[in-house]
Amino acid sequence: MVVSDAVVLPIFKPSRALSKVGPSAISRMMAATADLQRQGRDIVGLHVGEPDFETPENVIEAAIRAMRAGETHYTALDGSPEIKAAVRDKFARENGLDFTPDEIVVTTGAKMLLFSAFFATIQMGDEVILPAPFWGSYSDIVEMMGAKPVILPTRADDGFRLQAEDLERAITPNTRWLLINSPSNPSGTIYRKEDYEPILEVLERHPQVWFMVDDMYEHIIFQDEPFVTPAQLRPDLRDRILTVNGVSKAYAMTGWRIGYGGGPAPLMKAVRAVLSQSTSCTCSIAQAAAAEALNGPQDVVRRYRGEYRKRRELIIAELSTIPKLAYNPPDGTFYAFIDWRGHVGRKTSAGRVLTDDESLCDYLLRECGVAVVPGSAFGSPGYFRISFASAEAALREGMSRIRTGCAALS
CATH class of the missing domain: 3.90.1150.10 (Aspartate Aminotransferase, domain 1)
Structure with a gap:
């Protein structure tokens, strides 16, 4: 009998979640x-x-102070009291939104908040509406959950803004989320008050559809009129709006990996459950730096x-x-x-x-x-x-x- 010395290598088999990603x-x-x-x-x-600027000096100094003060340990998994207070003050000061601490979550980058919110709320067969053009990670994350990204092309003549009648036609009983990024990566489009209002009227008629808004580029705007976000326009719909933001773009802090968001307490509770079994808390030093960015001089x-x-x-x-x-x-x-x-x-x-x-x-x-x-x-x-x-x-x-x-x- 001949015994082979050949080594049998294991066959790697990716998970279903990665089959299309x-x-x-x-x-x-x-x-x-x-x-x-x-x-x-x-x-x-x-x-x-990615901004080619350096992180502001006051932010760097805040991180150094935090390290020297021994702030190098775990924090609460959804953010330290200091960073959550800074986020709460930011929302109130700049967006007219009043969130309680249990309605705020800080994550390892804004992408992790998007991922966690989808992980906590959608399942096989659900649909998420994405006006195109959109940041490519949105559709990939939805696909990873086994859900269906419903891509709605927008028109250059409309400034690449989703039109209410197109949204109305796209909604089905399986629709769980609409996701809009304003200002938009990649188009640079900004949704104004008059752009959001008809969209919010459509959502009002479809209570099963929640609204995720990615405001990451909020401070990089070239128009004179003030920035608006949907939750401030329709407080009556706040119980199904998640407002996502972060410090990466505005403060040249891409490598610090701090995202944050405000939303209804039941959703944020579910997001915390996801974080508890994935990243846990974000870096304590980065949290201290981000708190300084939000609280400090905005020049x-x-x-x-x-x-x-x-x-x-x-x-x-x-x-x-x-x-x-x-x-x-x-x-x-x-x-x-x-x-x-x-x-x-x-x-x-x-x-x-x-x-x-x-x-x-x-x-x-x-x-x-x-x-x-x-x-x-x-x-x-x-x-x-x-x-x-x-x-x-x-x-x-x-x-x-x-x-x-x-x-x-x-």
Whole structure:
């Protein structure tokens, strides 16, 4: 009898939750860009949605004080009393919302709050309505729960804002959530009072549908009228509205991983149960830093916004010089969402035909040396996203490469 010495390797079998989910398009673009840079290629990155500013000094000092004071231990899993008080004061001061402590939860990044709220409330067969374009993680998280993301395309002529009649038609007995991000990643769209009101009227008629609002870019706005969030417009609907926010974008604190939200106590109780069996509390030091960001001087927020405004004007000026690209000037965020369909079917100098946004972005990356993100990653094929959270020199060079790349197409 012959005995084989071959080693039998175990077969990895992913869970059902991961059967339709993989790394995000942004992550893939980051990996491809890093790989080319390791090969010595000069790549201008206009793909990452991260402020290029440093975290404010007063926030850093608050973290140092917390460490020296021994604040390096577990906190309550939904946030220390200090950070929850800071969040409560922020909501009251800036949004006119009065939350009790049991209606506030602090998480390891805002994404964890989105994930926990969905985990706590949706199940197989439920539906979540996502107006497109939307941040790609929304649909992936919904898919991981075994639920169905119902993607509602919006129109550039409507400023990429969801229309009430489209929402009404999309709601079914299985609909559990509507999720809107304002200002929007990737379109820069802001929902105003008059935009939210008809949407809230539709939701009033469908009590099984809850409303999740992602206000992460609240402070990066370029309009003169004040920012609004749905819970302040319809207090009578607050019992099914979750307002999500965080410190990452406004205070250049992406690596500190602090998100927070206010919502009805039963929902937040369920979110705490999810946190108790997943991340537990967020980093105690990051909580102290975030409390200082929310409580401290806000002049840095205004200064960052002023810089983004200048970069926005630069991007608009550059785009105006590139034929066959269309766009809506962003009202907020540090993104521009570009319609490139005027170039569909054109050929690169190597003879490659550009058939979709993935092929365009690959061309811009590998042949032109500039990284952007395809619109299909945001539920809107035919577009690509530019981030202008970079220094002026990088923006000018990146836009120059896009202009040259488009001109080279035949």
